[in-house]
Structure formats: C-alpha cells, structure tokens
Amino acid sequence: MKRIAMTTAALCLGLPAVAQDFSDGSEAKTWNLAAETPARFEATVVDMLCELTGDCAENCGGGQRQMGLVRAADGVLVYPNKNNQPAFTGAALELAPYCGAEVEVDGLMIEDPELGATNIYLVQKIREVGESEWVTANSWTKKWAEANPDAEGKGPWFRRDPRVNDMIGESGYLGLGLEADEAFIEEWF
Known part of the structure; x- marks a missing residue:
C-alpha cells in the first residue's frame, strides 16, 4: 500500500x-x-x-x-x-x-x-x-551452425556468417563502400 x-x-x-x-x-x-x-x-x-x-x-x-x-x-x-x-x-x-x-x-x-x-x-x-x-x-550458436553448415571453420561465427560476409562484400567493413574501405586501410594500416 x-x-x-x-x-x-x-x-x-x-x-x-x-x-x-x-x-x-x-x-x-x-x-x-x-x-x-x-x-x-x-x-x-x-x-x-x-x-x-x-x-x-x-x-x-x-x-x-x-x-x-x-x-x-x-x-x-x-x-x-x-x-x-x-x-x-x-x-x-x-x-x-x-x-x-x-x-x-x-x-x-x-x-x-x-x-x-x-x-x-x-x-x-x-x-x-x-x-x-x-x-x-543458450541454443543460438548451435542453431546458427545447423542453419549454416557450409560456414564451418575456426574463429567467431560472425567471421564465417554468409550474411555478414555478403554485406561486407557489398558495402565494405565500414559500411561506407569498398572505396572508403581501401582509403581507410591505406591510411591507417
């Protein structure tokens, strides 16, 4: 009360x-x-x-x-x-x-x-x-692996996820385009 x-x-x-x-x-x-x-x-x-x-x-x-x-x-x-x-x-x-x-x-x-x-x-x-x-x-990674059998390998799931890799292939790691990635990598690495 x-x-x-x-x-x-x-x-x-x-x-x-x-x-x-x-x-x-x-x-x-x-x-x-x-x-x-x-x-x-x-x-x-x-x-x-x-x-x-x-x-x-x-x-x-x-x-x-x-x-x-x-x-x-x-x-x-x-x-x-x-x-x-x-x-x-x-x-x-x-x-x-x-x-x-x-x-x-x-x-x-x-x-x-x-x-x-x-x-x-x-x-x-x-x-x-x-x-x-x-x-x-705690079943997410197991279900992800079952849905992505071709994404086997070492490292975290997101480095092997086909959806993530497709997005990176289209718009780069920064999401700003492949040219922006190239310029960033050249300048910083």
Whole structure:
C-alpha cells in the first residue's frame, strides 16, 4: 500500500516512479555489466514490431523478428537483447518458440538513465508459467551452425556468417563502400 501511495504521489508531482525490484528468487549469473541487476518475472512473449506498430506476422514472425516481454506485474514492454551465451545474440531465437505464451524468465535487467538504457534484458532461463523445469537460453550458436553448415571453420561465427560476409562484400567493413574501405586501410594500416 505504501508503494502505491508513493508511486501515485510521484506521478502527481511529475517525479519518476519508484522502480520495481524483480530480483527476488533470481538465480541469474552476473555478467559484470554496468547497471545490471538480477531480474526474475512473468511475462507474455510478443513480437516487438507487432506490439509497437500493429504490424503483426503469424507466429511472431517465426523467429525472424525481435521478440519482447510484456511484464505481467506492470505491463511494461521489456527488450530482451541477449541470451545466456557470451555474444550479444540469441534472445529472439530463444523466445520465438514461446510466441504468445505466458512465461517466467530469469536473467539480468539493465537500467541506466544516463545511458538511456531502460528495460534492457539479458535472458538466461525461460519456462512456461506453471512448468517446473527451466530451459537454459543458450541454443543460438548451435542453431546458427545447423542453419549454416557450409560456414564451418575456426574463429567467431560472425567471421564465417554468409550474411555478414555478403554485406561486407557489398558495402565494405565500414559500411561506407569498398572505396572508403581501401582509403581507410591505406591510411591507417
């Protein structure tokens, strides 16, 4: 009751509301990122583009669109932009099978007003509401390798990814064109 009164007063005075604490029960492992806090909450998995613009695709785009989490406690749209692997990849792929489902997630929330980071989420575990077993959100690189069998070799996935290499071939490493790349390389290396 006290929290509701404080939030109402803050809104009436034009002050920012007190942020909710979702760390209770979280088993998230730290990444030692600035402004990270453990966060475990229930949410509905949504297609972000659909949620924000009304441009909705069947089955949330089948893993081809960014996924979001509408938090059950307060209706806030949370942006999951990372899974439980070292690279900043995989959240959409990990959440796609849960399109429209009520889930519980455990991970790290990033909130840093100075950087403009609000409701950025690093999902580490997922389970449908009511289920007892968690699914670790770490399948992205395995699924990437299955989808790109000709991209075998050493080094990080993005050095071998056909889409990345096609983009570099068309517009250079800097994205400014092949001539700009040549001039940059000559000047700096």
